[in-house]
Amino acid sequence: MLVSVYRYNPETDDAPYMQDIHIDIPGGKDIMVLDLLQLLKDKDPSLGYRRSCREGVCGSDGMNMNGTNGLACITPLSAVVEKDKLVLRPLPGLPVIRDLVVDMTQFYKQYEKIKPYLINDTPAPAIERLQSPEDRAELDGLYECILCACCSTACPSFWWNPDKFVGPSGLLQAYRFLADSRDTATRERLAELDDPFSVFRCHGIMNCVNVCPKGLNPTKAIGKIRNMLLSQAT
Amino acid sequence: MVTSITSFGRSGLYDWMIQRVTALVLVAYTVFMVCYLAFGDVPTYEQWKGLFEGTAMRIFTLLALLSMAAHAWIGLWSVSTDYIKPTGARFVFQSVCGLLTFIYVVWGIQILWGI
Numbered sequence: 238m239l240v241s242v243y244r245y246n247p248e249t250d251d252a253p254y255m256q257d258i259h260i261d262i263p264g265g266k267d268i269m270v271l272d273l274l275q276l277l278k279d280k281d282p283s284l285g286y287r288r289s290c291r292e293g294v295c296g297s298d299g300m301n302m303n304g305t306n307g308l309a310c311i312t313p314l315s316a317v318v319e320k321d322k323l324v325l326r327p328l329p330g331l332p333v334i335r336d337l338v339v340d341m342t343q344f345y346k347q348y349e350k351i352k353p354y355l356i357n358d359t360p361a362p363a364i365e366r367l368q369s370p371e372d373r374a375e376l377d378g379l380y381e382c383i384l385c386a387c388c389s390t391a392c393p394s395f396w397w398n399p400d401k402f403v404g405p406s407g408l409l410q411a412y413r414f415l416a417d418s419r420d421t422a423t424r425e426r427l428a429e430l431d432d433p434f435s436v437f438r439c440h441g442i443m444n445c446v447n448v449c450p451k452g453l454n455p456t457k458a459i460g461k462i463r464n465m466l467l468s469q470a471t
Numbered sequence: 472m473v474t475s476i477t478s479f480g481r482s483g484l485y486d487w488m489i490q491r492v493t494a495l496v497l498v499a500y501t502v503f504m505v506c507y508l509a510f511g512d513v514p515t516y517e518q519w520k521g522l523f524e525g526t527a528m529r530i531f532t533l534l535a536l537l538s539m540a541a542h543a544w545i546g547l548w549s550v551s552t553d554y555i556k557p558t559g560a561r562f563v564f565q566s567v568c569g570l571l572t573f574i575y576v577v578w579g580i581q582i583l584w585g586i
Contacts, residue, residue: 394553397553397554398552398553401473428472429472430472430483431472431482431483431484432472432473432474432475432481432482432483433473433475433478433481433482433483433486433549433552434473434475434483434552435472435473435483436483437483437484437486437487438549438553463484463487466484467484467488470484
């Protein structure tokens with residue numbers, strides 16, 4: 238099969254280019270894209286990409302495979318290869334450090350902005366703060382986010398305003414803390430989000446839902462934030 | 472919190488709500504006009520003039536006109552902040568949009584009450 242890989246080494250290349258590599262898959266098996274990358278790296282050790290857990294938990298190997306963002310380690314070739322060709326590019330919209338490795342600073346800045354930790358101004362109890370099973374269930378579909386950035390880098394609103402729009406990933410996390418029964422900073426959190434960019438730059442394109450490797454739904458979470466803003470407004 | 476001084480209401484929620492309310496007004500006006508033109512005979516000049524001389528129709532049309540102005544401003548402001556990154560060029564674009572919107576509103580009122 239033919240693999241076309243985005244290559245860029247700022248120390249030696251003037252501009253990024255696509256490198257075409259023909260490769261035979263041993264035994265014709267349906268391997269994961271990450272395994273394919275290892276085969277490519279055996280051929281050309283200068284190829285750079287991030288990987289760690291190789292099982293869709295760490296979120297390191299988010300990349301664009303034939304036009305769709307996803308995690309290379311849990312994406313089988315059969316799911317992305319078309320006409321025996323695979324085009325691998327770094328996540329769109331973020332600066333490239335090298336080859337498939339992107340600079341995630343902007344993405345983490347947005348995550349930091351939403352204060353991704355419990356805030357509770359009541360005195361700490363002797364034991365942990367308890368939660369009813371129903372309250373705990375509110376966090377399902379939110380806490381599973383692994384911050385791989387597949388969603389935010391698939392979002393046109395995030396491409397145009399990565400410094401102002403929090404992005405689907407950050408907003409999913411924002412709602413995770415807004416929905417937490419143990420958090421007491423709901424009002425302050427909402428006040429931080431009520432501007433024309435942070436939440437409202439979401440136009441419901443839903444690329445985020447389409448690409449999330451964990452099957453989460455940031456658009457739904459954004460809708461819930463909007464409803465919270467509406468219901469506390471007068 | 473991102474501060475913005477050129478948006479319609481400065482609050483994202485406010486802009487979002489205005490955008491939806493004005494959209495409903497525009498839908499109502501469009502449905503009315505389409506029904507009026509599609510289900511009746513082709514109006515004569517007198518009938519057409521008569522329609523717009525009524526106070527209710529003037530109120531409805533002015534509401535639709537103002538709704539379109541607010542709706543267009545919020546939408547174009549949003550487009551300009553997405554695609555026009557140099558501040559000077561964006562300010563010029565927004566100024567032209569604002570001026571045109573204002574002209575259309577005044578002109579529209581003049582036409583509406585000039586019948």
